[in-house]
Amino acid sequence: MAIEDRLGAVILAALVLYALSGGADYGGGMWDLLASGPRASRQRAAIEHAIGPIWEANHVWLILVIVVFFTAFPPGFAATMTALHIPMTAVLIGIVLRGSAFVFRRYDARDDAVHRRWSVLFGAASFFTPFALGLCLGALASGEIRVIDGRLSSGFFAGWTRPFAVACGLFALGLFAFLAATYLTVDSESEPDLQEDFRTRALTAGLLLAPLAAVTFLLARNGAPTIFGRLTSRWAPALVGVTSVCAIGALVALWYRRFHWARAAAVGQVACVLVGWGLAQYPYLVIPDLTLTNAATVPSTLHAMQSALAVGAVVLFPAFGYLYYVFKRRQVPPPGDWHRRRQ
Amino acid sequence: MTDLDFARSQMALSLAFHIVFAAVGIGMPLLMAVAEALYLRTREPVYLDLARRWASGTAILFAVGAVSGTVLSFELGLLWPGFMQYAGGIIGMPFSLEGFAFFTEAIFLGIYLYGWDRIPAVLHWLAGIVVAASGMLSAVFVVMVNAWMNAPTGFEVVDGRVTNVDPIAVMLNPASSGQVVHMLLAAYVATGFVVAGVHAFFLLRDRANAFHRHALGIALGVGALATPLQIASGDVIARMVAQRQPAKLAAMEAHYHTGAAAPLTIGGIPDDAAMTTRYGLHIPWALSLLAWHDPSASVRGLDSIPRDEWPNTRIVHWAFDLMVGAGSAMLAVAGWAGWLWWRWRRVPDERWLLRALVVAGPLGLIAIEAGWVVTEVGRQPWIIYGVMRTAEAVTPMPGLAVPFTTFTGVYMFLSVVLVYLLRRQFIETDPRAVRRVRGGPLDVSRGD
Numbered sequence A: 001m002a003i004e005d006r007l008g009a010v011i012l013a014a015l016v017l018y019a020l021s022g023g024a025d026y027g028g029g030m031w032d033l034l035a036s037g038p039r040a041s042r043q044r045a046a047i048e049h050a051i052g053p054i055w056e057a058n059h060v061w062l063i064l065v066i067v068v069f070f071t072a073f074p075p076g077f078a079a080t081m082t083a084l085h086i087p088m089t090a091v092l093i094g095i096v097l098r099g100s101a102f103v104f105r106r107y108d109a110r111d112d113a114v115h116r117r118w119s120v121l122f123g124a125a126s127f128f129t130p131f132a133l134g135l136c137l138g139a140l141a142s143g144e145i146r147v148i149d150g151r152l153s154s155g156f157f158a159g160w161t162r163p164f165a166v167a168c169g170l171f172a173l174g175l176f177a178f179l180a181a182t183y184l185t186v187d188s189e190s191e192p193d194l195q196e197d198f199r200t201r202a203l204t205a206g207l208l209l210a211p212l213a214a215v216t217f218l219l220a221r222n223g224a225p226t227i228f229g230r231l232t233s234r235w236a237p238a239l240v241g242v243t244s245v246c247a248i249g250a251l252v253a254l255w256y257r258r259f260h261w262a263r264a265a266a267v268g269q270v271a272c273v274l275v276g277w278g279l280a281q282y283p284y285l286v287i288p289d290l291t292l293t294n295a296a297t298v299p300s301t302l303h304a305m306q307s308a309l310a311v312g313a314v315v316l317f318p319a320f321g322y323l324y325y326v327f328k329r330r331q332v333p334p335p336g337d338w339h340r341r342r343q
Numbered sequence B: 001m002t003d004l005d006f007a008r009s010q011m012a013l014s015l016a017f018h019i020v021f022a023a024v025g026i027g028m029p030l031l032m033a034v035a036e037a038l039y040l041r042t043r044e045p046v047y048l049d050l051a052r053r054w055a056s057g058t059a060i061l062f063a064v065g066a067v068s069g070t071v072l073s074f075e076l077g078l079l080w081p082g083f084m085q086y087a088g089g090i091i092g093m094p095f096s097l098e099g100f101a102f103f104t105e106a107i108f109l110g111i112y113l114y115g116w117d118r119i120p121a122v123l124h125w126l127a128g129i130v131v132a133a134s135g136m137l138s139a140v141f142v143v144m145v146n147a148w149m150n151a152p153t154g155f156e157v158v159d160g161r162v163t164n165v166d167p168i169a170v171m172l173n174p175a176s177s178g179q180v181v182h183m184l185l186a187a188y189v190a191t192g193f194v195v196a197g198v199h200a201f202f203l204l205r206d207r208a209n210a211f212h213r214h215a216l217g218i219a220l221g222v223g224a225l226a227t228p229l230q231i232a233s234g235d236v237i238a239r240m241v242a243q244r245q246p247a248k249l250a251a252m253e254a255h256y257h258t259g260a261a262a263p264l265t266i267g268g269i270p271d272d273a274a275m276t277t278r279y280g281l282h283i284p285w286a287l288s289l290l291a292w293h294d295p296s297a298s299v300r301g302l303d304s305i306p307r308d309e310w311p312n313t314r315i316v317h318w319a320f321d322l323m324v325g326a327g328s329a330m331l332a333v334a335g336w337a338g339w340l341w342w343r344w345r346r347v348p349d350e351r352w353l354l355r356a357l358v359v360a361g362p363l364g365l366i367a368i369e370a371g372w373v374v375t376e377v378g379r380q381p382w383i384i385y386g387v388m389r390t391a392e393a394v395t396p397m398p399g400l401a402v403p404f405t406t407f408t409g410v411y412m413f414l415s416v417v418l419v420y421l422l423r424r425q426f427i428e429t430d431p432r433a434v435r436r437v438r439g440g441p442l443d444v445s446r447g448d
Helices: A004-033 A038-052 A057-072 A075-081 A085-108 A113-142 A163-187 A193-225 A225-231 A238-256 A259-281 A299-328 A338-340 B003-041 B045-078 B083-115 B119-151 B166-169 B176-205 B210-244 B246-252 B287-292 B311-343 B349-362 B364-376 B401-427
Strands: A283-287 B156-158 B161-163 B264-266 B269-271 B276-278 B281-283 B382-384
Touching: A004 A038, A004 A057, A004 A085, A004 A113, A004 A259, A004 A299, A004 B166, A038 A085, A038 A163, A038 A193, A038 B287, A057 A075, A057 A085, A057 A299, A057 B083, A057 B269, A075 A085, A075 A283, A075 B045, A075 B083, A085 A113, A085 B045, A085 B269, A113 A163, A113 A193, A113 A259, A113 B276, A113 B401, A163 A193, A163 A238, A193 A259, A225 A238, A225 A259, A238 A259, A238 B166, A259 B083, A283 B401, A299 B083, B003 B045, B003 B119, B003 B176, B003 B210, B003 B364, B045 B210, B045 B281, B045 B401, B083 B161, B083 B166, B083 B382, B119 B166, B119 B176, B119 B382, B166 B401, B176 B210, B176 B349, B176 B364, B210 B246, B210 B287, B210 B311, B246 B281, B246 B311, B246 B364, B264 B287, B269 B311, B311 B349, B311 B364
Parallel strands: none
Antiparallel strands: B156 B161, B264 B281, B269 B276
16 A cells, blocks of 8 residues: 555545544534424433533544645645635534534523524534535545646536535435434433434434435436446445445334444444545545545655654544543543532 | 735634634643642642633633634635645644644543543643643644744755655744744733733722632733743844844834844834835834844845835834734733732732733733734745745635635624623632533533
C-alpha cells in the first residue's frame, strides 16, 4: 500500500468515526426536533444527556478529515473547496448554528418557550448540515467536477445540484436518524417507556432507509457511473451483502428488543456504507481528474504526516476511551464522590 | 469592494471572532486549575465554587470557539484555495498537530465539565491540567503556521513546484518563537484582566464578598504577572519584525523616510501621498532605540519599499498604537495592583483600583484584536511574505459579498446572545445559583 493510499484510508477511517459519533449527534438533533407524544420533554432530556459531554470531541473527527485532506492532498482540497463553495458554506453555517444553539440552550433554559426556540434552531440545523454534507460527497462521486491542468473548469454548481447528490443528502439524513435512535435505545435502558419511544423511531427510520438506499443506488447509474460500475462488479456483492445483513440484523434485533445487538449492527451498517463508498471511489479523490496519487503532496510531508498521525493515535484513543468509559458506563455514583459528599 | 476585499473581510471577521474564544480557551483552564488546586490544598469551599463557576463560563465559550475554529479550517479552502494548494503540504504538519491538541482539549474538557461527580478529585484536577496544557499547545501550533506565513522557510521551489519540505524547519521558522510566546502571554493577560474586571465590578458592589475576592486574587495574579513579560516579548518581536519585515515595521510606526536616529511617531494621521504623518507625537531617536536598541541606528522607511508592496499604513499604524496603548495601560494597572498587594499582603480592594480594573477589563482582548490586525494587515499584499500575494490565493468564486454578509449576520447574532448569556451567568452573585440552570454541567439535580 502506497503512503498516499494509507493517508486516504486515514481520511476514510476518520470519516467513518465522524459518521458513527458526530453523525449520531446530528441524528439526536433530528429526534430532538421531532420529539413528540407524552414523553417529548423526557426524550429531549435523554438526547441532551447522550450528546452533552462528547459532541465537541466527536466534532473534531471532521476537523481531522479536513486537516489530513488539505495536508496530504492540497490540490484535491483546493479543487473541492472551490467547486463545492456553496454547499460547504451551507455546512459551515449549519455547524455554527447547531453547536451554538445546543450550548446556548443549556444556559438559556429558564422557561420552556426559550428552550423551544433554541431546540428548533438546533434541530433544524441538525437536519440541514448532514444533508449538505451528503450533497458534497455525492458531488465528489458524480464525475462532474472537472479539474483540467490544475484549474477547476466545471464551475460552482457541478455535481451537487443533481438528483444523485440530493439522494445522497437524504440518505445521510436517514442513516444518522436511524443510528441515533438505535443508540438512544441503549442509552435509555433505565427508562423502559422512553426506550420504547426510541425503538419505534429506530424501526421507522430503518424501514425508510431501504427505499432511500434503493433510489440512491438507481440514481447512481446516471448520476455517478464510476461508482455504480464498481458497486455492480467484482468484490461489491460481498460488501453489499454484509451491509444488508447488518441492516436487516439491526431491524430484527430492534424488533426483538435486543438493543445492544441492534446498536452493533447499526454501527456495522453505517461503517459498511461509508467503506463501500470509499472503495468504489478509490483511487479517486474527485472523479475523474484527481486521484490519491496525482493530488498527493511531497513525500517528506506525507511521511511526517503519517508519523504525526501514529503518535496522535497513541494519545487520542486512550483519551477517547476514558471519556466514553466515564460517561457511557452504567451510572452508579463512583467511590471517590467527594464533591457530592461536601454538599 | 472587490471579491478579494470581501474574502479578506470574511477571513478577518472569522479570525476576529474566533480569537476571543481561542484566547479565553487558553486562559480560563489555567484559572480553573489554579482554583481547584487551591481547593484541594486548603479545602475551602469557595475555591471549589470558583472552579465550577469559571468552568460553566468556559463551557459556553469553548463550544463557540470549537465551531468558529471549524469555520476557519474550512475557510482556508473556501476563500484561499490558491494558498492551500501551494502551502497545504508545507503547513499541514503543525495543523495536524494542532488538530490532535484540540482533540485532547475537547476530550478532557468534556471530562472536566461533566466529571465533577464521576471521577476522583485528583484525576479531575489533572483533567483540568491537561485541558490547560493542550489548549496552550494548540495555540503554539496554529501560531507557528501564521509565523511561517511571515517567515516562510523549510521548503524549496523547483520548476514552480514546492519540494524538499522539512516540516520541523517549517515549524521552527524564525518568527515562530517570538510570535508563539507573544500570543500565549496575550491570552493569559487578556483572560486575567477580563476575569479580574468582572469580579472587581462585583466587589465594588459588595466588598465583603469572599467569592469575588478570591476570584479577583487568582485572575489578577495571572494577568498582572503576565503583563510585564508580555511587554518584554513585544520588544523582542518588534526587533524581529524590524529585521525581517521592514515594510510591516515602517507601516506600524508610520515611518516613511529611511534614516538614522529615527523618531517614534505616536498617533497622527499617516498620509501615503504626502509621505508624512500629520498631528502625530514625534519622539526623537525612540524608533531607532526600540527597533535596534541603538539611538543612532538607521531604520528603513516605506520609501525603501516598492509602492505596490505597501500595507495599509493607517490601519496598521493605528492598530499598533492601540495595542501598545492598551498594553501600557494594563501595565500601569498591574503595577499599581502589585504594589498594593505587596504592601498590604492581601488581595488589594482599594476602591479606585477596582474601578481601574473594571475599565481595564476589555483592554487585553482589544490589544489581541489590534495585534492581529497589525501582523495580518501589515503582511499585505502578501499572504506568504515575499512568496505569494493574497490576490493570487483568492478563490475564483464570484459573489463573495453573499457569504460575507451571511457570516457577518451569524456572528453578530451569536455575539449578542453570548453577551446576554454570560452577563446573566455573572449577574447571579450567589455562586450557588448557577447550579439551578437546567441541564447544565453543574446541574447536580439530574441525579447522574
